[in-house]
Amino acid sequence: MINWDQFVQLTVNGLTDGAIYALIALGFSIVYGILKLLNFAQGDVFMIGSFIGFFVLTGFGGPDAPVMPIPVLILLMFVFAMIGAGLLGVVIERFAYRPLRNAPRIAPLISALGVSFFLQNSALLLFGPEIRSYDTFELGSGEYAFPSSGIQWGPLNLSILRMLTIGLAIILCVLLTLLVAKTQIGKAMRATAVDREAATMMGIDTDRVIAFAFFVGSAISGAAGVMFGLLLDNISNTIGFENGLKAFTAAVIGGIGSIPGAMLGGLLVGLAEAYSAGYLPGGVTFQDVWVFSLLVLVLLIRPTGLLGKTDIRKV
Amino acid sequence: MTEPTGPRIGADEWVARQEERLKDSGLSRFGERLGKRITPPMRFGLLVVGLAIFGIATSDQYYQRVGFNTLYYAALALGLNVVVGWAGLLDLGYVAFFGLGAYAYAFLDSPQYGLHWPTLATMALACLGCAVVGVLVSLPSRRLFGDYLAIITLFFGQIFYNLVGNLNATNGPNGLTNLDPLGFFGLHINTVRQYYYVALVVFVGVVVVLWLVNQSRTGRAWRSMREDSMAAQLLGMPVNWLKLLAFAFGAGVAGLTGTVFAALEVNIFPSNFYLDVLITLYAIVILGGAGSMAGVMLGAFTIIVGLELLSTPDNARLLFYGGIALGLVLWLRPLRWIPIVVGGTIALGFVVNAIATAVWASGTKPTSFGGQSQTMSSWVVELTDPTKAGAYGYAILIGAVLGMTLLKGWMRKVALIPVLYLAAFVWENELVLNPSVTALIILGALLVALMIVRPAGLLGKARVEIV
Numbered sequence: 001m002i003n004w005d006q007f008v009q010l011t012v013n014g015l016t017d018g019a020i021y022a023l024i025a026l027g028f029s030i031v032y033g034i035l036k037l038l039n040f041a042q043g044d045v046f047m048i049g050s051f052i053g054f055f056v057l058t059g060f061g062g063p064d065a066p067v068m069p070i071p072v073l074i075l076l077m078f079v080f081a082m083i084g085a086g087l088l089g090v091v092i093e094r095f096a097y098r099p100l101r102n103a104p105r106i107a108p109l110i111s112a113l114g115v116s117f118f119l120q121n122s123a124l125l126l127f128g129p130e131i132r133s134y135d136t137f138e139l140g141s142g143e144y145a146f147p148s149s150g151i152q153w154g155p156l157n158l159s160i161l162r163m164l165t166i167g168l169a170i171i172l173c174v175l176l177t178l179l180v181a182k183t184q185i186g187k188a189m190r191a192t193a194v195d196r197e198a199a200t201m202m203g204i205d206t207d208r209v210i211a212f213a214f215f216v217g218s219a220i221s222g223a224a225g226v227m228f229g230l231l232l233d234n235i236s237n238t239i240g241f242e243n244g245l246k247a248f249t250a251a252v253i254g255g256i257g258s259i260p261g262a263m264l265g266g267l268l269v270g271l272a273e274a275y276s277a278g279y280l281p282g283g284v285t286f287q288d289v290w291v292f293s294l295l296v297l298v299l300l301i302r303p304t305g306l307l308g309k310t311d312i313r314k315v
Numbered sequence: 316m317t318e319p320t321g322p323r324i325g326a327d328e329w330v331a332r333q334e335e336r337l338k339d340s341g342l343s344r345f346g347e348r349l350g351k352r353i354t355p356p357m358r359f360g361l362l363v364v365g366l367a368i369f370g371i372a373t374s375d376q377y378y379q380r381v382g383f384n385t386l387y388y389a390a391l392a393l394g395l396n397v398v399v400g401w402a403g404l405l406d407l408g409y410v411a412f413f414g415l416g417a418y419a420y421a422f423l424d425s426p427q428y429g430l431h432w433p434t435l436a437t438m439a440l441a442c443l444g445c446a447v448v449g450v451l452v453s454l455p456s457r458r459l460f461g462d463y464l465a466i467i468t469l470f471f472g473q474i475f476y477n478l479v480g481n482l483n484a485t486n487g488p489n490g491l492t493n494l495d496p497l498g499f500f501g502l503h504i505n506t507v508r509q510y511y512y513v514a515l516v517v518f519v520g521v522v523v524v525l526w527l528v529n530q531s532r533t534g535r536a537w538r539s540m541r542e543d544s545m546a547a548q549l550l551g552m553p554v555n556w557l558k559l560l561a562f563a564f565g566a567g568v569a570g571l572t573g574t575v576f577a578a579l580e581v582n583i584f585p586s587n588f589y590l591d592v593l594i595t596l597y598a599i600v601i602l603g604g605a606g607s608m609a610g611v612m613l614g615a616f617t618i619i620v621g622l623e624l625l626s627t628p629d630n631a632r633l634l635f636y637g638g639i640a641l642g643l644v645l646w647l648r649p650l651r652w653i654p655i656v657v658g659g660t661i662a663l664g665f666v667v668n669a670i671a672t673a674v675w676a677s678g679t680k681p682t683s684f685g686g687q688s689q690t691m692s693s694w695v696v697e698l699t700d701p702t703k704a705g706a707y708g709y710a711i712l713i714g715a716v717l718g719m720t721l722l723k724g725w726m727r728k729v730a731l732i733p734v735l736y737l738a739a740f741v742w743e744n745e746l747v748l749n750p751s752v753t754a755l756i757i758l759g760a761l762l763v764a765l766m767i768v769r770p771a772g773l774l775g776k777a778r779v780e781i782v
Contacts, residue, residue, distance in 0.1 A: 038462050095717050099767045107766050109405055109465060110601060114762025117594050121755040122713075125745065126706045241590070245473055248466050256462070285481045292474050299455045299463065 010278045011271065016162045016231060018270020019169035023224035024247035025254065025262035026176060027089075027217030033257040034193045034213045036105075040112040041092055042221055043244015044119035047237060049085035049222025050229045051123065053077040054132050057229075063138035074164075074230070081226045082219040089218025090211050098207065116241070123237035131236045134229040136161065165227045172220055173263045179216070180259065189213055193257075246273075249291060253298045255308025264306060268294070355609070356526075362612070363519055370511050379507040381623050383579065386514040387572050389615035390521045392599040393608060394568025397525060399597075400606035400775075401534065402561035403541030404453075408468035409596065411475035412449060412566040414588030416441040416573020418479060421491040421583055434497045434574075441570040449566025450559045472593065480585040490584035497578045510579045517575055521568050526608065528564065537561055538606075591755055595622070598758045601765050604775020613773055618758075625754045628747050635742055639735065652728050659732040660739075664694040667736065671696045695739045705745030712741045 028042045056077045061067040068076075096115045100108045180186040188209045191199040200206050228243065229235050246269055251257075254265025269291055276282075276290035298305065353361075366382070373379060391413060398406040419441040423432040432440075452471050453464060479485040486492075497504040497513060504513055528534050540547040540557050548554045577583050595618060603614025624630040647653050672679050678698055698704055715737060719730045746753040765772065 032462075036462075038465060091717065095720070096763050096767075103766070103770060104403075106399070106403060106405055107770055109462075110597060111763045111766040113407070113594070113597065114759045114766070116759075117590070118756060118759030118763065121752050121759060122709070125709060125749055125752045125756065242473075245470060249470060252463065252466055286477070288470075288474055288477045292470050295467070295470065296455045299467070303463075 006278060010274045012158060012162065014271035014274030015267055016165045016270070017273060018250075018267035019166050020224050020228050020231070020266075021243065021247045021250045021269050022263045022266025023169055023172060023227070024221050024243060025250040025266045026173060026259060027219075027221040027224075028247055028251050029254075029257055029259060029262040030176065030180075030189075030213050030217045032251070033259075034189060034210055035097070035108075037097065037108050038112060038248070039092075039097075039217075040109070040244070041096075041115040041119060042217070043242075043247065044116050044123075044240035045085050045088055045092070045218045046221040046225045046228070046243060046247075047123060047235070047240030048088055048119065049081040049218075049225030050235045050239065051127060051132075051225075052081040052084040052222065053226035053229050054134060054235060056080045057134060063135040074226075077226050078223055081222040083222075085222025085225065086215040086219035089214040089221075092218075093211055093214040098210075116244075120237055120240060123240075127237060129236070131234045134233050134235070136230050136233055161230050165231055168223065168227065169263075172223065173259065176216070176220070177259055185209065185212060246291065249295050252305055253295060255305030258305070258307045258309070261305055261307035268306075358609075359522065359526075363515070366515055367512075370508055370515065376507045379511045381620065383507065383511045383514050384623070385616055385619045386511070386518045387576055388595070388599060388619050389612050390514070390518045390572045391569055392596050392603070392611045392615050393521055393525055394565045394572070395596050396600050396605065396608070396611045397528075397537075397568070398561050398565040399600055400604075400611070401529065401537040401541065402558060403537075403544075404558060404561060405465040406468050406562065406565060407465055407593065408452065408470070408472035408475070409565060409569060410588050410590075410593045411472045412445045412569035413573045413576070413592070414475055414479065414585075415445050415448060416570030417577035417580075417583050417588070418485060418491070418573075419444060419570065420574040420577040421485075421494050424495040424578075425491060426493055427486075427491055431495055434499060434578075438571055438574050441574045442567045443570075445570025445573075446563040446567035449562040452566075453559055453562040472590075476585055476589055479588070485585070488585060490582055492582040494577055494581055494583070497575070504578070507579070510575070514575055517571060521571070522608065525564070525568070529608070533557070533560065541606075591758075594755065594758050594762070595619075598761050598765075600772075601762060601770075602772050604772030607772070607774045607776070610772055610774030617773075622754050625757075626750050628750070631747055631750060631753075632742075635747075636739075639738070647728070647731075656728060656731050656735070660735045661694065663732055663736050664739070668694055668696050695736075695743050698744055701744035701748065705741060705748070708737065708741040709745050712737050 024042060024046050027045075028039060031037060031039045031042070057063060057073065060073055060076070066073050092115055096111050097108050100111055178186075180189060188199070188204045189212070191202065191204055192206045192209045196206050199209075225235075228239065247266065250265035250269040251262050252265070253268055254261030254263070272291050272294050273287045276287045277284045280286075280290060282289070302308075366386075369382060370379070373382075391409075395406065395409050398404050398409070420437050422428060423430050423437045423440070424434065452468060455467060480488050497510070504510055536547065536552045536557050539550070540552065540554055544554050547557075576587075580587070599614040599618045600611055601614075602617060603612065604610030621634060624634045643653055643656065647656065678700070679696055712734070715730075715734045719727055719734055722730055746756075
């Protein structure tokens with residue numbers, strides 16, 4: 001007999017964790033769509049974003065004695081993290097990938113690996129190995145209280161932070177889709193993705209378009225970093241690699257380079273994790289194994305991912 | 316008979332000039348001239364003789380251990396080179412195969428399960444078993460191009476780390492302990508020197524096998540696949556099988572090396588097989604020159620000895636300033652800029668240090684505490700509490716180095732002066748205090764810088780991208 005209360009709660013938890021993976025995967029997909037580059041550093045940009053959020057939080061008094069209303073503080077955390085992470089993405093692109101635009105395909109991948117490792121260990125050097133905590137539950141106390149309870153609906157406990165996470169993920173996904181589909185820069189991005197040289201000849205400044213894509217993708221990852229901190233409290237320099245890996249998986253499952261695919265893949269990975277933690281032997285310890293199995297399964301059945309298009313390889 | 320000059324009949328000029336274009340690739344020019352007289356097998360023979368003499372000559376266990384490390388890293392990197400350098404695939408789970416080999420040895424030759432297999436049987440099993448697992452891992456992505464392979468293998472490495480870190484069978488993070496020493500036909504390998512020779516034998520075996528494979532049609536097929544897998548397929552090469560075969564070879568070498576590593580270490584832990592090893596291996600392969608066996612050996616020597624030097628502050632300092640000096644001599648042109656930059660940096664250092672100690676005496680270390688580092692301490696500002704300033708300095712240094720690469724001409728050379736001084740400041744106040752993190756940061760930065768400045772590495776041939 002299935003315990004429905006547990007099932008519903010697992011689903012909600014899976015969707016919120018999945019929303020974070022989905023956001024990193026979005027940033028990853030938008031870069032991949034344009035450059036066909038696996039940006040391994042995306043996860044570490046996410047990590048830096050969550051650290052920026054943390055320092056904004058502590059800078060304005062910390063979770064137990066904030067100097068401004070909590071919603072404003074959270075908004076500020078998002079703004080700073082997104083701008084900081086976005087700029088970091090642009091810098092990475094400018095110095096680590098742009099010189100390799102015309103190199104063999106394996107070259108930028110190795111460079112990306114180096115950037116990821118460099119960022120991860122720079123964070124270790126700068127912030128130390130200790131785990132920092134957002135102490136989100138403290139947000140409910142103090143002068144500017146924050147409703148931490150959220151909705152209690154039958155067996156379901158949906159905290160306001162979880163709602164915020166899912167809501168923001170959906171909003172960002174929709175905004176990104178609109179950006180790519182409706183705006184002029186979106187059009188330029190699509191043109192660059194199809195054929196960079198032809199786009200250049202049509203008068204598109206492809207370097208700027210690529211830098212913009214990196215900014216947007218990294219900013220979304222930065223937002224995901226703040227969400228991660230708010231939702232799961234503990235951040236350290238290794239969260240980038242671990243969550244980045246899940247996000248890559250999500251992007252591949254959903255169809256690499258596709259925006260709705262990244263969203264779908266992220267949610268699926270989150271759900272797979274939550275259900276395996278709840279129902280499968282080994283539980284939390286081996287959830288990675290189950291996610292990996294899901295990845296292999298999807299690749300065996302649909303090599304291009306769930307929503308990916310079959311790629312016609314040009315010679 | 317005279318050599319015909321100019322393009323031959325049937326070969327177009329571009330192809331005919333191939334040799335000429337590749338001629339000017341750094342150190343390999345020297346190697347080419349040498350190679351006219353000594354063939355590669357002879358050169359390798361000389362290397363092996365030298366390594367064997369090194370084992371006898373040094374009685375210091377520390378040096379023997381560094382020698383052992385260099386040899387097993389060289390063997391590992393040669394295995395990775397098959398996948399990355401020859402077949403052109405990105406294997407980010409390579410360390411897991413190394414770990415599988417080590418854990419295979421730990422299962423079969425330790426009191427853990429009461430098994431004490433003969434070493435050769437374990438080695439053979441580890442080698443073949445890893446090769447099979449390598450094929451299985453690459454199987455789901457065999458139809459696809461490199462990106463999927465990269466993710467699958469990266470995840471595989473993570474899974475391996477996760478599993479051995481959590482399973483009861485592997486004792487989780489506490490690892491497996493008290494492994495048997497290696498034993499061949501009743502002869503037990505106990506001292507570090509003996510392990511050094513075992514590693515040497517394994518290394519020679521790996522080199523010989525891989526060299527033969529590389530000379531065979533399989534090796535040629537790998538390289539043609541790396542250059543253009545579609546064209547290779549059209550020419551009738553079984554591209555999928557070639558990919559799987561490359562993975563099998565790489566994984567087999569890693570598994571074999573893992574057994575030797577585990578036996579010397581006696582106790583193995585999941586953390587022996589994590590990302591830092593992977594990055595070290597990639598740095599070795601890329602620095603040496605992906606695809607070149609001699610390059611990979613040179614890379615292993617450079618990186619492993621370099622990392623070893625980094626672990627003690629005095630040697631690390633030597634490496635750091637030596638590296639800067641070497642870099643200046645190699646890259647700063649025209650040469651008259653060298654005295655300007657060096658002199659400028661030294662002068663700037665004394666001025667800044669004098670001002671800093673005068674203005675903020677409480678926060679800086681006194682300039683003279685005798686001994687060798689006296690001149691050093693009156694040149695670079697050393698803070699009594701370097702935590703914060705060191706961290707800020709590090710962040711500024713990254714920005715400054717990146718910014719400097721944007722400048723052109725004489726401005727870049729002038730900018731070099733404060734950047735060098737800042738680097739020395741950060742080095743003395745931050746990096747040298749955290750040697751293990753510093754080593755990893757340097758490896759990461761090295762990968763990026765090498766890919767941009769010199770993707771061919773030290774001994775690799777510059778590749779011409781055909782569009």
